[in-house]
Amino acid sequence: MFKILHAEFLAPGIKRFVIEAPRIAQKQKPGQFVILRLYEHGERIPITIEHSDPKAGTIRIVVQSIGKTTNLLNSLNAGDSILNVVGPLGKPSEIENFGTVVVMGGGVGTAMAYPTAAALKNAGNRVISIVGARNKELVILERELRETSDALMITTDDGSYADKGFVTDKLRQLIENGTRIDLVLAIGPIPMMRAVAEMTRKEKIRTIVSLNPIMIDGTGMCGGCRVLVDGKSEFACVDGPEFDAHRVDFSVLVQRNSMYRTAEQKSMEEFQHDPKSQIEAVHAEQPGACALEGGRQ
Amino acid sequence: MTESSKPPLLNVLPLKERMKIPRQHMLEQPALERATNFTEVNLGYSEELARQEAARCLECANPKCTNDCPVGVKVKDFVRLIVAGDFMGAAAKIREDNVLPAITGRVCPQEDHCEGGCLMGKKVQPLGIGYLERFVADYEQRHLDTSKLPKAPPTGKKVAIVGSGPSGLTAAGDLIQRGHEVHVFEALHTPGGVLVYGIPEFRLPKQIIREQIDYMRAMGVVFETDVVVGKTVTLDELMHEEGYDAVFIGTGAGLPQFMNIPGEHLNGVYSANEFLTRINLMHAYEFPKYDEPMLDLHGKQVAVIGGGNTALDAIRSALRLGASKAYVIYRRSEAEMPARKEEVEHAKQEGIEFRVLTNPIEFLSDGKGWLNAVRCMKMDLGEPDASGRRRPVAVEGSEFNLPLSVAVIAIGTGANPLIQSTTPGLNTNKKNYIEADPVTQRTSRRGVFAGGDIVTGSATVILAMGAGRRAAQAIHEYLSTWCEW
Ligand SMILES: Cc1cc2nc3c(=O)[nH]c(=O)nc-3n(C[C@H](O)[C@H](O)[C@H](O)COP(=O)(O)OP(=O)(O)OC[C@H]3O[C@@H](n4cnc5c(N)ncnc54)[C@H](O)[C@@H]3O)c2cc1C
Ligand code: FES
Numbered sequence: 001m002f003k004i005l006h007a008e009f010l011a012p013g014i015k016r017f018v019i020e021a022p023r024i025a026q027k028q029k030p031g032q033f034v035i036l037r038l039y040e041h042g043e044r045i046p047i048t049i050e051h052s053d054p055k056a057g058t059i060r061i062v063v064q065s066i067g068k069t070t071n072l073l074n075s076l077n078a079g080d081s082i083l084n085v086v087g088p089l090g091k092p093s094e095i096e097n098f099g100t101v102v103v104m105g106g107g108v109g110t111a112m113a114y115p116t117a118a119a120l121k122n123a124g125n126r127v128i129s130i131v132g133a134r135n136k137e138l139v140i141l142e143r144e145l146r147e148t149s150d151a152l153m154i155t156t157d158d159g160s161y162a163d164k165g166f167v168t169d170k171l172r173q174l175i176e177n178g179t180r181i182d183l184v185l186a187i188g189p190i191p192m193m194r195a196v197a198e199m200t201r202k203e204k205i206r207t208i209v210s211l212n213p214i215m216i217d218g219t220g221m222c223g224g225c226r227v228l229v230d231g232k233s234e235f236a237c238v239d240g241p242e243f244d245a246h247r248v249d250f251s252v253l254v255q256r257n258s259m260y261r262t263a264e265q266k267s268m269e270e271f272q273h274d275p276k277s278q279i280e281a282v283h284a285e286q287p288g289a290c291a292l293e294g295g296r297q
Numbered sequence: 298m299t300e301s302s303k304p305p306l307l308n309v310l311p312l313k314e315r316m317k318i319p320r321q322h323m324l325e326q327p328a329l330e331r332a333t334n335f336t337e338v339n340l341g342y343s344e345e346l347a348r349q350e351a352a353r354c355l356e357c358a359n360p361k362c363t364n365d366c367p368v369g370v371k372v373k374d375f376v377r378l379i380v381a382g383d384f385m386g387a388a389a390k391i392r393e394d395n396v397l398p399a400i401t402g403r404v405c406p407q408e409d410h411c412e413g414g415c416l417m418g419k420k421v422q423p424l425g426i427g428y429l430e431r432f433v434a435d436y437e438q439r440h441l442d443t444s445k446l447p448k449a450p451p452t453g454k455k456v457a458i459v460g461s462g463p464s465g466l467t468a469a470g471d472l473i474q475r476g477h478e479v480h481v482f483e484a485l486h487t488p489g490g491v492l493v494y495g496i497p498e499f500r501l502p503k504q505i506i507r508e509q510i511d512y513m514r515a516m517g518v519v520f521e522t523d524v525v526v527g528k529t530v531t532l533d534e535l536m537h538e539e540g541y542d543a544v545f546i547g548t549g550a551g552l553p554q555f556m557n558i559p560g561e562h563l564n565g566v567y568s569a570n571e572f573l574t575r576i577n578l579m580h581a582y583e584f585p586k587y588d589e590p591m592l593d594l595h596g597k598q599v600a601v602i603g604g605g606n607t608a609l610d611a612i613r614s615a616l617r618l619g620a621s622k623a624y625v626i627y628r629r630s631e632a633e634m635p636a637r638k639e640e641v642e643h644a645k646q647e648g649i650e651f652r653v654l655t656n657p658i659e660f661l662s663d664g665k666g667w668l669n670a671v672r673c674m675k676m677d678l679g680e681p682d683a684s685g686r687r688r689p690v691a692v693e694g695s696e697f698n699l700p701l702s703v704a705v706i707a708i709g710t711g712a713n714p715l716i717q718s719t720t721p722g723l724n725t726n727k728k729n730y731i732e733a734d735p736v737t738q739r740t741s742r743r744g745v746f747a748g749g750d751i752v753t754g755s756a757t758v759i760l761a762m763g764a765g766r767r768a769a770q771a772i773h774e775y776l777s778t779w780c781e782w
Pocket of ligand 2: 214215216217218219220221222223224225226235236237238
């Protein structure tokens with residue numbers, strides 16, 4: 001059992017959790033993720049670690065309600081627990097002084113890009129952050145990113161905050177202005193990462209993306225997370241999740257991520273039909289409710 | 298056991314009479330019925346059947362069954378106790394050598410070990426040692442009071458076991474009986490290794506593994522799940538910061554191998570590990586009661602590629618999930634199949650089609666990213682290869698397409714790499730398996746032992762247990778004497 005010490009909504013449907021996980025907090029590096037399972041009947045899902053505090057023994061994650069599991073997770077609060085949290089998984093981001101780095105976050109991807117942006121800044125890079133959201137309400141981590149960036153640009157799809165448009169518009173401006181860019185890190189929805197990759201490929205700017213294929217174990221055991229990189233199979237959970245954007249086959253990623261669409265929709269419909277009883281099923285397994293596995297027993 | 302306490306009837310039978318008793322068949326679910334459910338295929342012996350079967354034992358002076366058992370179970374002795382009706386005594390006798398009898402009784406390839414050596418097998422059918430072991434273990438489970446388990450006096454020494462498959466569990470069980478403090482670290486959320494994520498419910502009910510693990514907990518073993526050694530904590534940190542005096546590595550061979558043929562990224566193409574993990578560990582066969590999804594296999598054509606236990610487990614699971622056609626595609630002939638014989642028989646009864654001497658060369662798409670056929674070639678058997686089995690050779694011009702919605706690749710696995718890459722000084726071989734002494738299971742690192750599939754490559758439950766047992770013995774000696782490395 002992994003206890004939630006703090007939980008707050010950053011935006012509608014986007015929640016941040018501080019979780020007690022001393023072993024993971026000791027080891028986490030930017031770019032790594034955890035896999036968690038909420039309750040006995042739950043599935044395992046990967047979530048990037050946004051921050052960790054080794055002294056306090058805690059990690060922080062940011063979760064957007066999309067399917068059943070993330071909706072259930074976001075119904076939990078401080079004092080509740082998550083049955084299983086394992087990590088830190090995946091390779092850490094490559095951190096060195098590249099020169100000028102553009103860090104791009106789309107939607108909740110902003111929370112995944114943030115720890116790497118901070119580490120890059122600490123390593124002496126000039127960090128230009130570009131954050132995109134659908135509307136004003138969904139812009140997250142603005143304050144944190146402002147602190148760790150030399151410049152911060154924000155776009156909203158509907159223009160309700162900052163500049164109307166997409167993160168790629170800002171990147172294009174930077175390129176057209178002749179800004180020297182040594183590295184781009186883009187994390188967000190696949191269409192966004194793909195568009196960034198296409199734009200920087202022409203300019204020969206090295207670009208890193210963080211991939212989000214379906215995972216189960218996260219240790220290289222199932223092969224379900226395989227992605228095509230340079231025509232070769234790589235396991236995102238151990239060889240990634242970050243890859244050179246210009247070598248990734250995004251079509252295969254989109255196609256493989258659609259594999260369980262029907263089942264996922266069914267889960268979500270059931271959840272929406274009766275969220276209360278589904279949430280109760282998770283709460284029924286909270287500490288005190290019954291003794292369960294997860295962590296030390 | 299004194300002579301007088303034996304019940305008179307059965308075991309005073311002269312040898313000739315014993316040979317006349319036929320091997321007692323274990324009741325099983327009818328093939329057509331079981332092909333639609335995940336309930337265990339074999340239903341077990343009754344007490345009468347067990348005693349009847351036990352009475353067949355010839356009680357050889359030099360029993361080959363014990364010799365051929367990787368952990369040396371004293372078959373003759375426990376079988377004699379069954380004849381006498383002392384089932385708890387029989388269980389205790391098995392436990393002297395085997396801490397997981399309910400599991401080995403179900404999944405051991407007995408034909409290669411105890412039953413393969415049975416003298417009776419030369420004339421009639423061998424003694425049903427696996428069935429008897431299973432019967433005794435299940436009987437013990439129903440009658441055991443774990444609160445009364447004897448506890449050894451603590452030695453003050455601490456051992457970490459990495460991986461909770463059969464090798465780790467055996468080492469843990471043996472070491473706790475010698476009074477050492479034992480902690481098992483497991484990457485997944487449930488302990489058991491392949492026993493929980495690989496072998497399906499219909500062959501090895503998960504309840505059985507839970508019971509064995511609860512038994513170990515009752516003896517004092519501490520399990521810590523959700524710990525990936527090498528990521529969450531390194532082996533050196535366990536030894537230097539957390540005070541473990543010795544470590545046993547039993548991380549298995551769980552790295553799935555793909556065929557590297559075109560089309561392997563299509564939707565519908567799985568590794569056996571993923572397919573089985575979804576079904577077993579994550580209960581996807583109970584979707585939507587459990588949240589992990591699985592493709593709907595009803596009315597679909599499904600094939601598994603490979604001929605081992607993993608392949609059969611995968612395809613028999615697919616059948617139970619509603620597949621209308623279920624094929625085993627194997628590039629050699631049935632004689633070379635490494636699977637347990639009983640599983641091959643069961644699979645055939647259930648209606649699995651075997652396409653032997655056939656090898657896939659490409660997965661074909663429906664144009665939308667989903668698998669819709671596999672292109673295969675026919676094979677012939679040529680000269681024996683390094684494994685001693687005849688090498689399959691492609692027959693030119695024999696290509697054909699087999700319509701298919703789901704393909705499961707079960708052509709073998711490699712070493713789990715996480716510990717090797719994060720533990721300096723730990724020697725490995727070319728294939729990244731850990732090098733360990735075959736008798737003491739010692740590695741190149743002082744205080745570090747390894748065994749099971751991570752040393753030998755994919756093998757069997759009982760061989761992994763044998764390694765765990767030898768390691769426990771060697772760890773105990775090491776902790777008692779701090780001997781030279
Ligand atoms: C589907 C299938 C069916 C089989 N059927 C049979 C059968 O009928 N009969 C038979 O005898 N054999 C069978 N086998 C083979 C048998 O299961 C294996 O040989 C045996 O389980 C090996 O045991 P092990 O202890 O070496 O490792 P495993 O059982 O593989 O266990 C290793 C454990 O270590 C964990 N682990 C790995 N890396 C780490 C890490 N870094 N940190 C922490 N934990 C880690 C894994 O999660 C796993 O739980 C089958 C195998 C499969 C896959
Ligand atoms: S999630 Fe299973 S191998 Fe990556």
